[in-house]
Ligand SMILES: Nc1ncnc2c1ncn2[C@@H]1O[C@H](COP(=O)(O)OP(=O)(O)OP(=O)(O)O)[C@@H](O)[C@H]1O
């Protein structure tokens with residue numbers, strides 16, 4: 028089997044999982060992704076003699092992936108849908124049509140990538156970036172056209188991608204294991220909530236501008252990064268992880284309980300703030316709402332339910348985040364983070380201020396979660412303490428680890444995979460399984476107790492955390508450096524072999540003293 | 541150039557330095573010898589501000605160092621090749637050398653010093669792109685010294701550069717120390733290998749459980765009864 032066919036099959040198999048769940052025209056989006064993905068994968072495995080070969084190879088890989096998607100379409104429409112008791116929504120002809128569109132798009136995407144990857148370094152990078160940007164811009168319109176309805180989910184997924192990029196600074200660059208990162212997300216969101224709602228008496232008719240508040244939220248989150256980072260400075264490894272875990276628990280609890288704030292003058296006991304009636308700062312369990320939306324000239328007021336402006340806003344936030352973080356990584360501070368992670372003692376004798384370097388890692392990481400938090404609060408228009416619990420910190424950490432510590436592309440990819448599975452694929456799987464159970468399985472079971480047992484126990488959404496856990500365990504065993512690792516991190520995980528060689532070399536050169 | 545007056549450093553309640561006074565003059569190679577746990581490493585770390593003295597003063601060209609942060613001390617011209625050749629294992633040789641110049645921003649000067657370090661240690665030039673952790677022990681020691689030179693120090697602190705190296709390599713390292721000194725860098729050399737250290741040093745101090753017990757020129761110390769018995773293994 029040629030490499031083109033093989034990579035086509037790998038990419039197609041991944042895509043087909045989604046097509047089996049969603050059917051209809053989801054193959055259009057997945058065809059584009061799988062075709063381009065197959066061609067990129069192929070390029071990393073094959074040395075191209077000339078451009079035409081690359082185009083043909085890419086197109087072949089794409090077409091193979093597309094064919095798998097086509098098969099997936101048929102299985103979904105003709106087999107799964109009837110099982111789930113839903114009328115075959117489309118005539119058989121239209122299933123073929125949807126599949127063929129997927130094949131063509133996948134082949135085209137593969138060919139386009141093939142044409143780009145054989146260019147010189149610079150146009151190659153620009154070309155791939157151009158493809159990506161085109162897809163990102165087209166996606167919501169495409170989504171609207173084919174009525175998939177993925178955009179709102181994608182928006183909430185992208186919020187997590189911002190958070191993962193921020194946490195990557197702390198864990199990936201500076202090597203500090205932070206298990207309470209959701210605290211900063213919460214601080215960013217609550218800052219925004221307080222400033223963009225009537226909660227603390229800000230005039231609802233003339234609310235502050237979101238464009239100002241998002242920077243304030245980032246600054247406040249960054250400041251708390253410093254404040255919460257300071258006590259952890261002498262700690263390392265396990266101890267650091269435990270203390271950050273504590274902070275992650277404390278912050279939502281504080282927000283939950285700031286419902287009756289009164290400030291008294293300490294000596295005389297005279298009341299200063301909240302005298303007539305204690306101030307309800309955070310709304311406790313009920314949280315804060317409504318939170319106002321951004322406004323932009325030309326676009327006008329952002330509204331709940333109109334997702335396009337929100338989508339492009341979060342994409343812009345991610346673009347800015349990527350830009351800032353890649354600048355940061357190559358800066359003096361970025362080099363100090365790397366050196367500190369490698370060897371704290373040696374780094375300090377180079378004149379790197381360890382305290383400052385660590386604090387800045389916490390602060391910078393927290394700042395980006397402030398952006399994410401501000402967007403989140405305004406987009407959802409309501410925040411509750413329950414949204415920021417430990418599982419959020421864990422999911423974000425999983426995203427960073429799955430993608431590859433310290434690698435921006437990897438973290439984004441890891442984030443997309445985990446969150447799309449969590450928010451889109453798993454719920455859809457749950458619905459599908461439930462429908463199939465109700466129509467095709469349960470009626471065949473006579474025993475009512477058995478019926479009850481099957482109905483309640485077969486629910487994929489219950490296995491959500493189990494799946495995360497499994498993914499992490501498997502990743503750690505098979506590919507601890509992540510999907511797309513940072514070059515240096517890869518060396519860290521595989522240094523056992525390299526280290527052994529170095530020791531042998533040392534001993535060979537230095538027999539005895 | 542450098543003067544320590546009655547420096548006392550503690551680790552918690554344990555007093556590691558019990559009042560060290562020593563002097564290093566411009567252009568000298570001064571060695572500090574002593575057995576394990578005598579406080580040699582602690583002395584160097586205290587000079588660089590990595591440990592803080594509880595009492596005493598450290599003067600570098602008349603300036604008090606006790607309260608200055610390490611990066612300022614490095615910028616003033618004191619750099620160190622730490623004990624146990626702590627290179628950054630996952631960085632390449634070139635990146636390690638560049639980290640040595642972390643406190644500087646003069647691109648041209650850094651490039652010049654990179655050349656100089658690579659001329660001193662030609663072995664490193666062949667391995668610029670190699671990960672430092674995969675270098676041999678001797679090469680790592682060269683890298684650690686080269687990296688310390690990248691700060692363009694006027695005073696170079698070397699902590700046991702010969703530790704764990706074969707005799708031939710030890711000889712070579714000490715040759716390089718002399719060469720560095722001849723190029724104008726003052727050196728404070730901490731060593732267990734007293735014979736070699738005293739042979740290259742202008743002056744030496746003998747440290748015993750946190751106190752200086754002897755101080756003389758290199759040749760005199762080599763001849764001294766105490767040193768011969770305690771540190772050269774002669775009877
Ligand atoms: N981080 C530390 N915490 C507590 N005690 C320490 C610490 N570092 C060193 N010491 C103690 O201080 C004393 C001096 O140690 P130091 O490392 O300066 O000795 P040294 O002369 O460099 O020895 P060696 O030749 O073995 O390197 C020792 O008794 C040591 O146990």
Ligand SMILES: [Mg+2]
Nearest residue numbers: 580581582623
């Ligand atoms: Mg020592």
